[in-house]
Each structure stands twice: as C-alpha cells, then as structure tokens.
Amino acid sequence: xxxxxxxxxxxxxxxxxxxxxxxxxxxxxxxxxxxxxxxxxxxxxxxxxxxxxxxxxxxxxxxxxxxxxxxxxxxxxxxxxxxxxxxxxxxxxxxxxxxxxxxxxxxxxxxxxxxxxxxxxxxxxxxxxxxxxxxxxxxxxxxxxxxxxxxxxxxxxxxxxxxxxxxxxxxxxxxxxxxxxxxxxxxxxxxxxxxxxxxxxxxxxxxxxxxxxxxxxxxxxxxxxxxxxxxxxxxxxxxxxxxxxxxxxxxxxxxxxxxxxxxxxxxxxxxxxxxxxxxxxxxxxxxxxxxxxxxxxxxxxxxxx
Amino acid sequence: xxxxxxxxxxxxxxxxxxxxxxxxxxxxxxxxxxxxxxxxxxxxxxxxxxxxxxxxxxxxxxxxxxxxxxxxxxxxxxxxxxxxxxxxxxxxxxxxxxxxxxxxxxxxxxxxxxxxxxxxxxxxxxxxxxxxxxxxxxxxxxxxxxxxxxxxxxxxxxxxxxxxxxxxxxxxxxxxxxxxxxxxxxxxxxxxxxxxxxxxxxxxxxxxxxxxxxxxxxxxxxxxxxxxxxxxxxxxxxxxxxxxxxxxxxxxxxxxxxxxxxxxxxxxxxxxxxxxxxxxxxxxxxxxxxxxxxxxxxxxxxxxx
Numbered sequence: 001x002x003x004x005x006x007x008x009x010x011x012x013x014x015x016x017x018x019x020x021x022x023x024x025x026x027x028x029x030x031x032x033x034x035x036x037x038x039x040x041x042x043x044x045x046x047x048x049x050x051x052x053x054x055x056x057x058x059x060x061x062x063x064x065x066x067x068x069x070x071x072x073x074x075x076x077x078x079x080x081x082x083x084x085x086x087x088x089x090x091x092x093x094x095x096x097x098x099x100x101x102x103x104x105x106x107x108x109x110x111x112x113x114x115x116x117x118x119x120x121x122x123x124x125x126x127x128x129x130x131x132x133x134x135x136x137x138x139x140x141x142x143x144x145x146x147x148x149x150x151x152x153x154x155x156x157x158x159x160x161x162x163x164x165x166x167x168x169x170x171x172x173x174x175x176x177x178x179x180x181x182x183x184x185x186x187x188x189x190x191x192x193x194x195x196x197x198x199x200x201x202x203x204x205x206x207x208x209x210x211x212x213x214x215x216x217x218x219x220x221x222x223x224x225x226x227x228x229x230x231x232x233x234x235x236x237x238x239x240x241x242x243x244x245x246x247x248x249x250x251x252x253x254x255x256x257x258x259x260x261x262x263x264x265x266x267x268x269x270x271x272x273x274x275x276x277x278x279x280x281x282x283x284x285x286x287x288x289x290x291x292x293x294x295x296x297x298x299x300x301x302x303x304x305x
Numbered sequence: 306x307x308x309x310x311x312x313x314x315x316x317x318x319x320x321x322x323x324x325x326x327x328x329x330x331x332x333x334x335x336x337x338x339x340x341x342x343x344x345x346x347x348x349x350x351x352x353x354x355x356x357x358x359x360x361x362x363x364x365x366x367x368x369x370x371x372x373x374x375x376x377x378x379x380x381x382x383x384x385x386x387x388x389x390x391x392x393x394x395x396x397x398x399x400x401x402x403x404x405x406x407x408x409x410x411x412x413x414x415x416x417x418x419x420x421x422x423x424x425x426x427x428x429x430x431x432x433x434x435x436x437x438x439x440x441x442x443x444x445x446x447x448x449x450x451x452x453x454x455x456x457x458x459x460x461x462x463x464x465x466x467x468x469x470x471x472x473x474x475x476x477x478x479x480x481x482x483x484x485x486x487x488x489x490x491x492x493x494x495x496x497x498x499x500x501x502x503x504x505x506x507x508x509x510x511x512x513x514x515x516x517x518x519x520x521x522x523x524x525x526x527x528x529x530x531x532x533x534x535x536x537x538x539x540x541x542x543x544x545x546x547x548x549x550x551x552x553x554x555x556x557x558x559x560x561x562x563x564x565x566x567x568x569x570x571x572x573x574x575x576x577x578x579x580x581x582x583x584x585x586x587x588x589x590x591x592x593x594x595x596x597x598x599x600x601x602x603x604x605x606x607x608x609x610x
Binding site: 203 | 598
C-alpha cells in the first residue's frame with residue numbers, strides 16, 4: 001500500500017568532523033520518502049523553489065517516489081538549512097535557516113493522492129498538519145513528527161492534531177517538554193491520553209522506545225564505527241517504520257515492533273554518509289544485513305528463573 | 306555455584322525528591338550480594354567498623370549471604386556516603402564521603418573461599434582488585450566494576466587487572482574516559498583489546514549494552530513509574546548478572562544475554578525504594594514478573610524484508 005509523505009524538501013549545508021557538504025538534498029519528507037521507498041510506493045508533498053536542482057527530482061523519481069505533490073514555486077527559493085556538528089557528534093549548532101518558499105507552504109494534497117492509506121506528517125506547523133488531515137480521506141494510519149518549536153508556540157494545535165494521529169514520534173526532550181514531566185514513562189502516558197495510539201520516543205544513539213496500551217518495546221541503538229552525518233536519521237527511522245507497515249498492511253503490536261527495527265536499520269545507514277547518499281543507493285543485500293544486525297542486537301532465547 | 310563478592314559495605318545517607326534515609330545499608334558488595342542471593346550462594350568480602358549495626362549483618366545472613374569474609378575493625382568507623390539526587394533523578398551531588406576503615410581496606414579472601422568459581426570485583430582500587438585475584442584459585446569467571454577516579458589515578462593498574470578479567474562493567478562516561486574516544490563502539494573495541502572477553506556499558510535509564518567477539522546485545526531500560534533512589538542500581542545489575550551465570554554454570558553468549566536481562570530486572574526493582582529495601586525483600590513472584598517485563602520489552606517475532 002502507498003504512503004503520503006508531507007514535510008520539508010530542503011538543501012542542507014552540513015559540516016561534521018568527517019567533512020562538509022553544500023546544498024545536499026535533505027528535508028524531512030525527502031529522508032522519510034527515500035527510506036520508505038525501499039519498502040512501499042511513496043508520494044511526496046512539499047514545496048521547493050525554481051533553484052531546486054532537477055537532478056534531485058530525478059533521484060527521487062528514480063527511487064520510485066511520486067513527485068506530483070511537489071510544488072515548484074517559480075522564482076522562489078528552496079528551504080536551506082546549515083548546521084555544524086561537533087566532535088561529540090550528538091551535539092550540533094544551526095548556522096543558518098533560510099525558509100524561502102517553505103515559509104508560506106500550504107500543503108496541497110492532489111485529489112489522486114487523498115485516498116492513500118498511510119500518511120506521514122513530518123515536522124511542520126501542526127496547523128498545517130491538521131490541514132493535510134482534512135484533505136485526506138480515511139487514512140488507515142497517520143504518523144506525526146514534531147519539534148520543540150511547535151510544542152512552544154503551537155501547543156494547542158499540536159494536541160488537537162494528535163487526537164487524529166495513530167503514532168507520534170518525539171525525541172526525549174520533546175516528549176518531556178510536551179508532557180511537562182521528566183520521566184519518559186510518565187510523559188508517554190500523558191501523551192497517550194491526548195488520544196494517540198502509540199508514542200515512539202527517539203533517543204539517538206540509545207535507540208528508540210515505543211509505548212502503547214499493548215506494551216513497551218525498546219529498539220536498540222546500533223553500534224556504528226563511523227557516524228559521518230546524523231542529519232535526517234530521525235526521518236529515515238520514521239520512513240522505514242511507516243514503509244514496513246505499508247508493505248505488510250498490518251498495524252498490530254508485532255508489526256509495529258518489526259517496523260521499529262526496520263526504521264533502526266535504515267537510520268543507522270543514513271548516518272554513515274552525508275545527505276541521502278547512503279540510503280538512496282542502499283542495496284537490498286546491505287539493507288537485509290543491517291536489519292539482521294538490529295534483530296540480533298535484541299535476540300535472547302527464552303528462559304526463566 | 307557460589308560467588309565471591311568483594312567491595313564496599315557502607316552506610317548511605319541519601320536524599321531524593323521522594324524522601325530521605327540516614328545510614329541505610331549500602332555499598333557495592335551489599336547491593337551486588339543481595340541481588341545475586343536470589344539466584345546463587347554468595348560470600349561477601351569487605352570491611353566495616355564496630356559501629357556497623359548488627360541488624361544489617363543479620364539481614365545479609367538471612368538472605369543466605371556468607372559473612373565470614375566481612376572484617377569488623379574494632380573501634381573503626383564504617384564507610385559512610387551521603388548524596389542528594391535532583392528532580393532529574395539522573396543528576397546527583399555527593400554531600401560527604403567518610404571512608405573510615407574502608408580507607409585502609411586490604412581485602413583478605415578466607416582460604417575456604419579462595420576456590421569460589423565466580424568472582425565479582427566491585428568498585429575498589431584496582432591494585433586491591435589485583436590482590437584479590439592473586440588470592441583466588443582459578444576462578445571460572447571474574448567480573449570487574451570500576452569508576453572514573455581509578456581511571457584517572459590508577460590507569461595502569463586497572464589495565465593490568467583487566468587482562469585477568471572476563472567481564473568489565475563501565476558506565477558510558479567511564480568507557481569513553483578509559484578508551485579516550487567518544488564513540489562507545491570504538492571504546493568497547495579498545496577495551497576488549499586490553500584482554501577482557503566482554504565489555505558491558507551501563508547507560509542508566511537507557512539500559513545496558515554488551516560487546517564481545519560473539520556479537521552486540523542491547524538490554525532495555527525498563528519504564529518505571531516511580532524512581533525513588535537510584536543508588537546501587539549498577540551493583541544490583543552486576544549482582545543479578547553474575548548470580549544468573551553462577552546459577553546456570555554457563556558463560557556463553559546465550560547465558561550472558563539472559564544474565565543481562567536478569568540484572569536489568571533486579572536493578573529496576575532496586576531503584577523503587579531506598580537502600581536495599583526492595584531487593585532484600587523481593588518475592589520470587591515479583592522477580593519473575595519484572596523479568597518478564599524485561600524480556601517482553603525486546604521481544605520481536607522473526608521477519609524479513
């Protein structure tokens with residue numbers, strides 16, 4: 001089944017201890033779409049300016065990602081983000097944010113895409129996320145990502161949107177901020193009470209955890225020899241997750257746990273090179289190997305005491 | 306099979322957002338012994354002053370822990386530690402450290418205990434840990450814990466000791482400090498090269514990870530509604546781990562992974578009350594329930610993409 005991905009399409013200038021890339025293909029919808037494209041058909045909804053390189057559109061289309069929902073604003077500028085990561089790769093600073101035509105982005109879901117069963121609302125203003133949902137016809141599963149900014153300035157809209165969402169993705173700081181408690185377990189319970197079915201908390205190198213009425217699951221962080229660029233890892237995780245769900249058509253606890261491991265495997269590939277280089281070229285065989293690493297990292301034969 | 310536990314026996318004064326306990330039974334050897342006592346016979350080697358309450362010795366003996374190796378220094382004072390935890394329970398400050406007779410502690414392994422097959426060298430000066438190993442006769446498995454202080458001032462002795470150790474336990478900061486790299490995976494590889502067979506990195510609420518030539522394993526951090534006092538959680542984890550190994554007699558990858566989950570389950574109990582209150586009174590049924598929580602947190606049916 002197909003997935004609708006709504007979010008940013010960007011040009012990222014990123015500097016890490018491993019090197020630098022200027023105007024690399026990035027954005028939440030791009031990372032999520034490329035990850036999911038390994039598993040299911042994807043349609044992207046976003047906006048770019050006329051400065052957006054044609055080769056990036058070709059790259060998406062070559063990956064089987066539909067771009068009819070990608071608006072190109074004549075004379076407009078594509079969203080650009082610049083950041084620098086420190087020796088401790090978990091730390092970064094933003095060098096610049098040029099919103100360009102992303103500033104006035106009003107996502108339009110083409111009528112042909114309104115019935116896609118899987119919807120990922122990547123990190124944009126929750127008011128816009130709600131407008132997307134209003135354009136969708138009975139999606140089977142809606143997943144949402146957000147950020148500290150929206151929790152700060154759009155709290156009510158975000159909570160209202162969450163009522164219509166199945167799975168919310170947050171990092172640990174965002175979960176604490178949204179629920180206004182320190183304990184992640186308490187935060188998850190509070191957020192579940194907003195009406196979402198599952199809360200997934202991304203913890204970077206510590207993996208990701210999932211809370212729901214069906215139980216608690218901890219996906220591992222995979223040990224990586226070389227982290228080149230962490231940008232997009234969270235969106236790649238999200239893309240892998242919803243990609244696996246769309247591929248299997250299941251949304252039960254078992255499928256969700258497997259989907260978390262698929263997301264983990266793809267996210268661990270994402271950080272091994274700049275921009276979308278690794279995930280866009282990932283071979284089936286390497287994907288399977290990485291997935292095996294993820295499953296074996298938590299494999300433990302049954303026992304009792 | 307029996308376990309020799311060598312480390313501190315202490316009186317802890319601990320303040321947390323949940324309350325305060327003065328002179329509570331504590332110390333690395335105590336927490337580890339009580340955890341392991343749920344699984345295998347334990348003998349403790351440590352030192353206390355004549356101020357050490359008899360009821361604490363009774364508590365240990367009632368748990369089946371042998372105390373013939375517990376030296377009581379006449380007129381001496383027991384090691385006392387005082388600390389305060391903040392609202393973010395992962396943060397603490399030390400209020401006082403009164404080493405007392407622990408300052409001149411020279412562990413003596415009674416000849417009757419020298420042949421115990423499982424040895425846990427809890428966090429003490431590595432020079433003393435080495436002296437303990439010199440007194441032991443061909444142990445089957447040696448596990449060692451340490452701290453930032455010894456990595457700072459006893460680096461060479463620590464590395465020398467590690468050559469004779471099977472399993473080393475470190476927290477993430479200690480692993481980075483010992484190996485002098487930021488990546489935990491690189492740190493683990495460097496430490497494995499010191500000659501230990503397995504490196505286990507404790508990450509508090511994020512669980513624990515194990516590196517060896519046999520693979521990588523990630524034990525989950527369990528979601529706890531109420532963390533009352535984190536003191537001793539690491540030693541309780543260690544005690545549960547070596548306790549399970551001693552119980553099964555196995556040291557292979559499978560047993561080590563299971564042992565990590567046993568340690569996880571017991572550590573999660575430890576933090577639910579002050580001092581040793583919860584672990585010393587833990588019922589078999591509650592232990593099993595918690596262990597089930599740990600195994601189910603990483604359970605995922607096999608699949609492929």
